[in-house]
Amino acid sequence: MTQATPYKPKYKVRIVTAAALFDGHDASINIMRRIIQSTGVEVIHLGHDRSVDEVVNTAIQEDANAICLTSYQGGHNEYFKYMYDLLKERGAEHIKIFGGGGGVILPSEIKDLMDYGISRIYSPDDGRAMGLQGMINDLVEQSDFAIGDTLSNELNILPTKNPKAIARIISSAENFPDVAKATLDKIHIKNKASKTPVLGITGTGGAGKSSLVDELVRRFLVDFPEKTIGLVSVDPSKRKTGGALLGDRIRMNAINSPRVYMRSLATRQSNLALSKYVNEAVQVLKAAEYDLIILETSGIGQSDTEIMEHSDVALYVMTPEFGAATQLEKIDMLDFADLVAINKFDKRGSLDALRDVKKQYMRNNNLWDVHQDDLPVYGTIASQFNDPGMNTLYKAIMDKLVEKTDSVLKSTFEISQEMSEKIFVIPPSRTRYLSEIAESNRAYDKTASTQVEVAQRLYGIFKTIGSVGDVTLSGVEKAFIGKQGLDQDEILKLVQDDKKDFIKMLIAEFDRVKLNLDPYNWEVITGWDEKVNKYKNPIYSFKVRDKEIKIETHSESLSHLQIPRIALPKYQAWGDLLRWNLQENVPGEFPYTSGLYPFKRTGEDPARMFAGEGGPERTNRRFHYVSAGLPAKRLSTAFDSVTLYGNDPDLRPDIYGKIGNAGVSICCLDDAKKLYSGFDLANVMTSVSMTINGPAPMLLGFFMNAAIDQQCEFYIKENGLEKEVEAKIAKLYKGKVRPSYNGELPEGNNGLGLMLLGVTGDLVLPADVYAEIKKNTIAQVRGTVQADILKEDQAQNTCIFSTEFALRLMGDVQEYFIENNVRNFYSVSISGYHIAEAGANPITQLALTLSNGFTYVEYYLSRGMDINKFGPNLSFFFSNGIDPEYAVIGRVARKIWAKAMKHKYGANARAQMLKYHIQTSGRSLHAQEIDFNDIRTTLQALYAIYDNCNSLHTNAYDEAITTPTEESVRRAMAIQLIINKELGLNKNENPIQGSFIIEELTDLVEEAVLLEFDRITERGGVLGAMETMYQRSKIQEESLYYETLKHNGKFPIVGVNTFLSSKGSPTVVPAEVIRATEEEKQFQIKTLANLHDANDTKALLKELQVKAINNENIFEALMDVCKVCSLGEITSSLFEVGGQYRRNM
Template sequence: MQEVYTPKNKVRIVTAAALFDGHDASINIMRRIIQATGCEVIHLGHDKSVEDVVNTAIQEDANAIAMTSYQGGHNEYFKYMYDLLQEKGAGHIRIVGGGGGVILPSEIKELMDYGITRLYSPDDGRELGLQGMINDMVEKADFPTGALELPEGKDVYQSLEDKDITTIARLISLAENREEDFLKAFDFDKVADKSAPVLGITGTGGAGKSSMVDELVRRFLIDFPEKSIALVSVDPSKKKTGGALLGDRIRMNSINNPRVYMRSLATRQSNLALSKYVEEAIQVLKAAKYDLIILETSGIGQSDTEILDHSDASLYIMTPEFGAATQLEKIDMLDFADIVAINKFDKRGALDALRDVKKQYQRNHNLWDVNPDEMPVFGTIASQFNDPGTNQLYKSIIDKVVEKTGADLKSSFQITKEMSEKIFVIPPSRTRYLSEISENNRGYDVRANAQRDVAQKLYGFFKTIETLSGKTPTISQHGIDISGTDNADLVKVLLAEFDKLKMNLDPFNWEVITTWDEKVNKYKNPVYTFKVRDKEIKIQTHSESLSHLQIPKIALPKYEAWGDILRWVLQENVPGEFPFTSGLYPFKREGEDPTRMFAGEGGPERTNRRFHYVSKGMPAKRLSTAFDSVTLYGNDPGHRPDIYGKIGNAGVSICCLDDAKKLYSGFDLSHPATSVSMTINGPAPMLLGFFMNAAIDQNCEKYIKENGLEAEIEAKIKAIYEDKGLERPRYNGDLPEGNDGLGLMLLGVTGDQVLPADVYAEIKKNTLAQVRGTVQADILKEDQAQNTCIFSTEFALRLMGDVQEYFINQNVRNFYSVSISGYHIAEAGANPITQLAFTLANGFTYVEYYLSRGMDINAFGPNLSFFFSNGIDPEYSVIGRVARKIWAKALKNKYGANERAQMLKYHIQTSGRSLHAQEIDFNDIRTTLQALYAIYDNCNSLHTNAYDEAITTPTEESVRRAMAIQLIINKELGLAKNENPIQGSFIIEELTDLVEEAVLQEFDRITERGGVLGAMETMYQRSKIQEESLYYETLKHNGTFPIIGVNTFLSSKGSPTVVPAEVIRATEEEKQFQIHTKENLNKINEQQAESALEDAQQAAVNNQNIFEVLMEATKVCSLGQITSALFEVGGQYRRNM
C-alpha cells in the first residue's frame, strides 16, 4: 500500500478531459484519488475547451489543472492553456496531465520545456503507481493561494466593481484560508451598494439541484441580456481526508459566459450544509455588483434552514419520492421556503406529491384562505429542454425576489400555464418491454421443447409400427398410413394412438418433419435455387478441394429421430431460415467477402486516397469512415489552438457537403456493390445529409454528362462564383489511381441550382432508393459508454426517429438508419455478455420508440443494423448467433414482424482492447483468431484491426496485413469453404444456451430499473461497464489472466511498450485548407444558410420532421452552424460523473 501525501495547504484542483475527447474513465479514477489525498476537486467532465478550463481555474482560484488528452491535438491544447493562463495573470496555476501512449516521450519533453508542470507517461505509471503519481502532482500544487494582486491604479473596491475575476476569486480564498488578511483587505461597510439580492437554493441530495440551477441561469441570461449573475455552490468535505468533490459545474452548460461568475466551496466542516465563509463570499459578490446571487447548498436531508440566514428569498428542491405525506411535516424548509420545486416530476406518484406538498405548504404558512392550487409549489423536469414547469418556476422566483427586495429585475419571460409533462421516449405502460421479450423467448423455448417431446414420441410410434408391420409407413401431411401388415390389430391401435398424439403437434412442425428429407436433398443437389426480393439466385452447393473431395457449403445433421430434427429446426435451422441462428441468407454472397476496412485521417482528400488504396482490386467497395474528434462533436475546423490541433487527427475532417463529395469521389455511391459506413453519432443526421446530397449530386453529374450539358453547367457555376468574387472549391492535390473524378463536377453548388426542378426531384428520388450503407447514430450507447453525445438525450432520440421516418417516406431501403453498437460498450470494458445484452436492449428500445411514433415495424425493422466487437473470450464464438436468435424470436412472436425485419444484420470489428502496445507483432495473432470467430459465425461484414493501432494510426503496410487476415481465411482456409462450420458442435450449442439465458437475465435486471432509459438515469450501464473493466484490468495487472508478451512469456528485453518511429498526423496544409473550405462556404452561402438554419429551428419547435429540413440545410450550412442552431431549440447534452 503506497503512502498518501498529506498537503500542507488547502489544495484546489480542476480536473477534466480535453476538448472533443470523451475518454473520461481515467480522469474519473484520478479525481477520486486526488480527492482521497485531501484535495478539493472541481470536476468538469469530458469535452472541455481550454477557455472553459482556464476560466474555471481562475474563478475557483485553483492551485492546479489536471487534464487527460487521448484524442490527439495535445501539443496545441496544453500550450494554449499555458499561454492563456499567462495572459490572464494566472501563471502560478500548475498544469499536469497524461494521455497514455498517445502523447509521445518527445512531445512530453517539448511540452514540459514549454512550461507544463508535468505530463505523466505509461512508464511513469508503472514506476510510481497511481497513488505515487497523484502524490507527485499534489506536492507540486501544494502552495497557499489568495495573494491579492490588484489591477494597476485601482483599489480593491474599484476592482470588484469592474468585476475583476482574479480579485473576486482571491478575496474569497483569502476569507477561506487567512481570515485576518481578508478583514484587512476588505471592509464590507465601505461598500456603497449592498443591494444585490440573494436567492438561497437547497434540497435533498439527488434532487437535481445543479441541473435546476443551470436551467435558472440559462433563463436569466435570456431574460436579462444586460445583467450579471453569480453562483456560490457548497459541497460537503470528507471528514476522514478533508478532501471534497465540488461537482456542480459538470452539470452546467450555461455558466461559461462573461456575465456569470461561479465559485464552488467545500464546507470544510462535517454535518453542515454550508461553509463558514459563505457570508464573506456573498459580501464580496455584492461588492462586485452582481445583479443576482444564487447560493446553493449541499443536500443533507431534512434540515437545510441554515441557508435562510444568508438569503433574501429561498427555493427548496425535492423529488416526489419522499415517502408518506407525514414525512413532509419533518422538513423544516417547508416552513420557511418561499417557493418549492418538486423536480423529476416524471416519477411515479408525482401528481399526488404535488397535491400533498401544496397542502403541507398551506398548513405551514397558515394560508387557509388561499386555494391550495395557488401555493408556490411547482412540478418540474429540469433535465427536459424548455420544460414548462421550470419556466413557471423561474418566473415565480424572479417575481418573488423583486417583491421581497425591490431589485431591478422586471422579468419579461414568457410562460404558459401547462404543467410539466414528460415527453416520454418509451410510454410508461411499455417500461416492461425487455422482460416481456424475456418471457416471450423463454415461452418459445418451452413450447419448442414440448413439441420436441411430442415429435420424439411420434417417432417412437412410427418405428414401432415399422418394426411390427415389417413395412415403412407412408408419411403425408395428414399423418402416417400403412396397409396389409402383420399384427394388423395392434398396428391399428398404435395408429389410433399416433393420430391422437399428433393432435398435440403444431401443423407447421409436422410439415417440418414431413419435408425434412426434401430439405436435405436440396443441399445435396449440385445447384440450390432461392429468391431474394423476387430475384432468383442459383448457387453451387459444393466446392472441390485439392484432394478432389466435394466440400458442402452447408452441412446438415444426420438426425433421424423426429424430435431431434424438430428441435434443431426450431432452435438452429439452416442459414436463411427462422430463427436464423446460423445465418441470415441461405448462402454467402459470391464475389463479395464481408471485408470492410476503416479509414479516416487528415482532410477528405487524404482519406479518399486511402479508400482507393484499400479497395483496389476489390469487387465490392465497402468503405468505413472514421471522423476526427472535431467532427464527432459537431464542430467546424477553426484557428483556435484547442480546435486546430485536432483537425484531421485520428479521423477525417468533414464539415460540409463539399468535403463529403471529395471524400467519396471516384466511388459510385449508387452502385449496388458500393456500401459506405459512417462512424458518427451526435451529429449523425448532419453527416447523413452531407452523404445523401453528395450521392444525389453524383447522379446529377451523370445526367449532365449523359445529356451533353457540361459546358452549360460550367458556365452557370462560373457565374455564381464570379458574381460573389469568391474562388471555387477544389480537390486538394492529384486524384489517386482509380478515382475518375465522379462527384467533383458540382463542387461548390448542388444539382438543384443547375438542373430543372423536376429533373432534380426524379434524380433525388431514385438515388435515395439506391444508396447502400450505414450511419452509426446510436445515441443510447454514447450515453452509456462513449461520450460523443452533443444534444440532450430526448432531442437526439427525436432526431434518430426523424431520420427513420424520412427513410420510410422516401423509400430508403438499402441504407441502415442506425448501427446499434456494442463495440464501444466492449471497448469501454464490458464483458461479451454485457456487450450483447446492453446492445440488444438498446435495439429493442429503438423498436419501442419508433412504434410509439406510429411507425410500422416492417417498414423500419430492415433499416436497423448492429455492430459488435469480437474478443477472444469463449462467449465471442457465439455472440452473433445468439443475437440473431433472440432478435428473430422477439420480432416474430412478440412484435409480429415479417421475415425481413426478423433478420438481425451485424458488422464485427476485432477488439481494440486486445491490441497491446507491448510485442505488437502478436496482435495480428489475436486478430486472426477473432476474425475466425466472426467468419465462422456468419457475420455480415468484418473489419480487422491493424497490429500497430495500439500505438499509432495504421500504416499502409499494417492495413494490408489486416486485410490479408480476412483474405487468407476466406480464400485459403479450407474449412471456411463450408458456411456453417460451428453448427453441431456440442460446446457451441452449450455456449449458445448459456449466453442466451444470461442475456435474458440482464434484460430482467434492466426492467427492474425502469427499462434502458430508467437504468441510464441511475447510470446502471456505465457503472456495470466500469466494474467489468476494473475486473479485467486487475486480473491483467496481477497476471491472473495471462496475456502473452504483456504479463507472461516476455521477451529477453522484458517486452517494453513500443514507441512508434513516426506518428501519422494531419499536416499544416491540410488543416489550413479545411478552415479555408469552411470559411469560403460560409461566405458563398451566407444568406441561404441563415434562412436554412431558421427553417431547421422552426421544424424543431413545431414538431415537424427535422431531418427533412436538414437535407436542405446541409447543402448550404457547415456542420458547426447546424449544431449551434439546434442547441438553441433542442438543448445541449448534460454531462454525468
C-alpha cells in the same frame, strides 16, 4: 508492485479535472479524480469534452492549485500549450498543469510539453513504474502550496468583476481568515448599501439542484442580456480524508459566459450543508456588484434551514419520492421556503406529490384563503429542454425577488400556463418491454422443448410400429407418413394378421399424441428429407426480393473432395430434428442462428476497412488504396473529433490541433463530395459506413446530397450539358473562390462527384429532373450511419444534443427513410463496440446493445411507424475479442432478435433478420510486443467469420500506438483474405454448427442476456436505467475487474504480463506517426471560410429552427440545409431549439 501510501497535503489543495475538448474518453480521468479526492484534495470535476477556455475559466474562478487532464484524441500539443499560454495571459501561471494520454502522447512530445512549462505529462511507463497512487502523490505534492496567504490590490479591482481577484479574496477567507479580515471588513461596510438580491437554493441530495440552477441561469441570461450573475455552490467534505468532490459544474452548460461567475466551496465540516465561509463568498460577490447571486447548498436532511440566514428568497427543491404525506410535516424548509420546486416531475406519483406538498405548505403558512393553484409550489423537469414548469418557476422566482428586495430585476420572460409534462420516449405503459421480450423468448423455448418431447414420442411410436410389425419404416421419407399423419391402410397391408390389432392400437396412440404437435412442426419433420436434398443437389435456388438466385452447393478441394457449403446434421429421431430446426436451423431460416442468408455472397467478401485522416482528399486516396482491385467497394469512415462533436474547423489552438487527426475532417457538403469522389455511391457494389453519432443526421444529409449530385453529374454528361452547367456555376461564383479538390486525384479516381463542387444539382438542372434523380438515388444508396445515441450516453460520450432531442432526430431520419423508400441504407448501427471498448464484458456488450435496439423499436412504434418498414433499416455493430462468449455473440444476437421480432412484435421475416458488422477488439491491441497483436486479431477474425458476420473490420497491429500505416492496413486486410480465400474449413459456411461447446455457450449466453433484460426492467427500462447511470457503472466495474486481473497477472496476456522479451517488453514507440499536416488544416479552414462567403445561411437556419419547434420532420429540412450550411452552423442552430447534452458524473 507495492501500493504507495497516499500523500497527506499540508494545505487545502484544489484541483480541476477534465478530459480535453472533443474527447469522450473519461474513464481514466474518473479513476484519477477519485484517487485525487481520496488523497485529501478538493476536486472540481468538469467531465469530458472541455475546451481550454472552459478549463482555464474554471481554474481561475475556483482559485485552483492545479489542472489535471487526459487527452486521448490527438491535438494534445496545441491543447496543453494553449492552456499554459492562456493561464499566463490571465495572470494565473501559478496554476500547474498535469496530463496524460496513454500511448497517444509520444515520449518526444512529453519532453517538448514539459520543456514548454507543463508540470508533468505521465506516460504508460510512468504508470507501470509508479502505480496510480504514486502518480497522484506526485501531482498532489507538486500542487501542495498556499493559496490566499497574501492579498494586494484585489479589493480595488472587485467592481470590474475580475474573476482572479474575486477568487483570491474568497480563498483567503477560507484558508487564511486573519489575512482576509481587513479586506472583508471593508467589503462589509461597502455592502451596507448593496441591493443585490440573494436566491438561496437548498434541498435533498439527488433532487437535481445543479441542473435546476443551470436552467435558471440560462433563462436569466436570456431575460437580462446586460445583467450578471454570481453563483456559490457548496458540496460536502469527506470526514475521513478531507477531500471533496465539487461536482456541480459538470451538470451546467450555461455558466461558461463572461456574465457568470461561479465558485464551488467544500463544507470543510461534517454534517452541515454550508461552508462556514459561505457568507464571505456572498459578500465578495456583492462587492463585485453582481446583479443576482445564487447560493446552492449541498444535500440536506429534513431539519436544515441554515440557508435562510444568507438569502433574501429561499427555494426548496425536492422530488416526488418523499414517502408518505406525513413525512412532509418533518421538513423544516416547508415552513421557511418562499418557493418549492418538486423536480423530476416525470416520476410516478408526481401529481399526488404536488397536491400533498401544496396542502402542507398551506397548513405551515396559514394560507387557508389562497387557492391551491396560486401557491408557490411548482412541478419541474430541469433535465428536459425548455420545460414549461421551469419557465414558470423562473418567472415566479424573479417576481418574488422584486417583491421582497425592491430589486430592479423585473422579468419580461414569457411563460405559458402549461404544467411540466415528461416528453416520453417510451410510453409508461411499455416500461416492461425488455422483460416482456425475455418472457416471450423463454415461452418460445419452453414451447419448443414441449414440442420436441411430443415429436420424440411420436418417433418412438413410429419406430415401434416398424419393429412390432416387422416393417421397415426407417426415417421420415417413407410414404406411410402423409401430411396428416400415418396412413393406416398402407401400413396394415404390410403387417401380418395376428399383429394388426396391436398395430391399430399403436396408430391410434400415434394419432392421439400427434394432436399435441403444432401442424407447422409436423411439416418441419415431414419436409426434412426434401430440405436435405436441396443442399445435396449441385445447385440451390432461392429468392431475394422476388429475384431468383442460383448457388452451387459444393466446392472442390485440391484432393478432389466435394466440400459442402452447408453441412446438415444426420439426425434420425424426430425430436432431435425438430429441436435443431427450431433452435438452430440452416442459414437463411428462422431463427437465423447460423446466418441470415442461405449462402454467403460471392464476389463480395465481408471485409470493410476503416479509414479517416487529414482532409477529405487524403482519406479519399486511402479509400482508393484499400479498395483497389476489389469488386465491392465497402468504405468505412472515421471522422476527426471536431466533426464527431458537430463543430467546424477553427484556428483556435484547442480546435486546430484536432483537425484531421484520428479521423477525417468533414464540415460541409463539398468535403463529403471530395471524400467519396471516384466511387459511384448509387452502385450496388458500393457501400459506405459512417462512424458518427451526435451530428449523424447532418453527415447523413451531406452524404445523401453528395450521392444525388453524382447522379446529376451522370445525367449532365449523358445529355451533353457540361458547357451549359459550367456556365451556370461560373456565373454563381463570379468574384468568389470556387471549391476544389486539393492535390492530384489518386489512381482509380475518375473525378466522379467533383463537377458540382460548390453547387447542388437543383441549381443547374430543371426541378422535375432533379426531383426524379433524388428520388431514385436515395432509394439505391447502400450503407450505414452509426447514429446510436443511447450507446453514446452509456459508453462513448459523443452526445451533443439533449437525449430526447437526439432520439427525435433519429426518429425523423427513420421516418424520412420510410416515406422516401430508402431501403438499402441503415438508419442506425446499434453499437456494442464502444460499450466493449469502454470495458464491458461480452455478455454485457450484447445485452446492452440488444436492449438499446429494442428501445429504438419501442420508440419508433410509439411514433406510429410500421415495424416491417423500419425493421430492415436497423443494423448492429459488435466488438470481438478472445473471450469464449465471443465465439457465439453473433448467433445469440440473431436468435434473440428474431424470436422477439417474430413472436413479440409480429414482424415479417426481413425485419426479423439482425444484420451486424463486427470489428476486432481495439482493447486487445497492446502497445507492448505489437507484432503479437496480429495473432489476436486473426483469432478474433476467425470467430467472426465462422459465426457468419455480415461485414468485418480487422484492426491493424500498430493501432495501439498510432494511426495505421499503409503497410499495417494491408496486413490487417490480408488476415481476412487468407481466411476467406485460403482456409479450407471456411469453404464450409456453417462450420461451428453441431459443436457441443458452441451449443452450450449459445444457451448460456442467451439466458445471461435475458437475465440482464430483467435487471434493466427493474430500473425502469433502458432510459430509466440511464438516469441512475446503471449501464455506465456496470461497464466501469467490469473494466476495473479486467484491468485488475491484467495488472496482477491473474489474466495472462502474452508479451504484456507474461512471456516478456529479454528487454521486458517495453511500450513500443511508433517509427511513423500519421497526423494531419499544416497545409491540410489550413485548407479545411479556408474551405469553410469560402463556404460562408458564398452563402447567406441565416434564413435557411431560421427555417430549420421553426420546423423543429413546430414538430415537423427535421431531417427533411436538413436535406436542404446541408446543401449550403456548415456542420457547426447547423449544430449551433439546433442547440437553440433542442438543448445541449448534459454531462453526468
